[in-house]
Amino acid sequence: MRRAIVALAMAGVALAPAGARAASREGEKRILSVLEEMRKGGRTYLSVPPEDGRALRLLAEAAAAKTVVEIGTSTGYSGLWFCLALQDTGGRLITFEIDPGRAAAARKNFQQAGVESLVTVVEGDAHEKLATVKAPVDVAFIDADKEGYVDYLRKLLPLLRPGGLLLAHNVGMAGVTEYLKEAEANPDLETIVYREGAGLAVTLKKR
């Protein structure tokens, strides 16, 4: 094991110190247990399936995201998947929710998972409140009013850094189809669809 670590270090692979890795694994366990409790205890509302949650975490971590913006917090389930990445990337989540009851539930869930310092829950209509977000955004996730997706696309694109990712949930639903058409017609973007869960469009803003 020690030899493998030395070999990786010599190859220039940066490893977090053992203490930081242990803390990260503890944090991961705590977040995963809250996710499980939420799912089993019916504390989610229209939330992403775990397959999509894992994709959100993986993409945010691969993008070394410092700023993730989420439209549609609900009770914080997908936000917690992002936090699994953000606790390691040193990033933060800004998440928008129009329903005060769900925003309050999300805040409680973020607290229970010990990630409240990583997350800002913004209450109100994201179509208006997005104006408060400053560039650069590394990853943006749209999972709210489907008829609003095209407006979110147009508002988020200028905030997204080159090489950043725009994620849109529920491909196939009305509204999301319009979004996909607009994203696919834009030569500055490259889009694929991940279909293990409920259909996630993954769009790269080319450099």
Ligand SMILES: C[S@@+](CC[C@H](N)C(=O)[O-])C[C@H]1O[C@@H](n2cnc3c(N)ncnc32)[C@H](O)[C@@H]1O
């Ligand atoms: C599908 S749920 C989000 C699920 C969440 N991403 C998850 O996986 O746990 C959609 C949420 O978007 C919120 N929403 C709808 N329109 C909105 C708007 N204009 N601004 C902010 N939030 C909105 C709804 O109240 C609802 O809680």
